[in-house]
Amino acid sequence: MKIIEEGKRLISSGFKVFPLHGIKENGNCTCYLGAECKSAGKHPIEKDWQSKAITTSEELEAACKKHPYMNIGVITGEDLIVVDVDPRHGGMESYEENKCYFPETLTIITGGDGLHLYYKKPEGAGTISNKTNIFPGIDIRGDGGLVVAPGSKHKSGKYYRVKED
Numbered sequence: 001m002k003i004i005e006e007g008k009r010l011i012s013s014g015f016k017v018f019p020l021h022g023i024k025e026n027g028n029c030t031c032y033l034g035a036e037c038k039s040a041g042k043h044p045i046e047k048d049w050q051s052k053a054i055t056t057s058e059e060l061e062a063a064c065k066k067h068p069y070m071n072i073g074v075i076t077g078e079d080l081i082v083v084d085v086d087p088r089h090g091g092m093e094s095y096e097e098n099k100c101y102f103p104e105t106l107t108i109i110t111g112g113d114g115l116h117l118y119y120k121k122p123e124g125a126g127t128i129s130n131k132t133n134i135f136p137g138i139d140i141r142g143d144g145g146l147v148v149a150p151g152s153k154h155k156s157g158k159y160y161r162v163k164e165d
Contacts, residue, residue: 091137111154
C-alpha cells in the first residue's frame with residue numbers, strides 16, 4: 001500500500017504526519033461532503049490534528065485500517081517550511097522566473113502536477129506564517145500549516161510522489 005510505504009519513510013525521516021480524508025474509488029472525498037468537498041483529500045480527519053501526529057509504523061498501520069482511503073499530511077512550521085507551487089494559478093511560470101530564490105531541496109510532485117519544496121526552517125527564524133501569493137501561484141506553508149504527503153491520492157486520480165531527479 002503506497003500510503004503506508006511513504007508514511008513510514010516520512011516518519012523515519014523525522015516528519016510529523018497525520019491522517020487526512022482521502023479519495024474514494026468514485027473520486028469523491030471521504031468526508032461527509034463527498035463530491036461537494038472543495039478540499040477533497042486535503043483536510044484532516046480529526047480535530048486537533050497538530051497534536052495527534054503519527055510517530056510509529058504501528059500507529060500508521062492502525063490509522064490505515066481505521067480509514068482505508070486515508071491520505072496523510074505533513075505538519076509544517078516547527079522545523080519545516082514548504083513552498084507550494086500551484087500550476088492552476090500560474091505557479092509553474094512564477095517558479096521558473098524566480099528559481100534563483102528556491103535552492104534545490106526535497107521536492108514532491110503533487111497530484112495536480114504542482115510542486116511542494118521542503119525546506120528546513122532556519123534556526124532562530126521565529127514564526128513563519130502561512131502566506132499566499134508570494135509570487136503568483138506560489139504559497140508558503142509555515143507555522144500551523146500542512147501539506148499533503150507523498151503516497152496520497154489527489155482527486156485527479158494521480159498520486160503525490162517524490163521527484164526522483
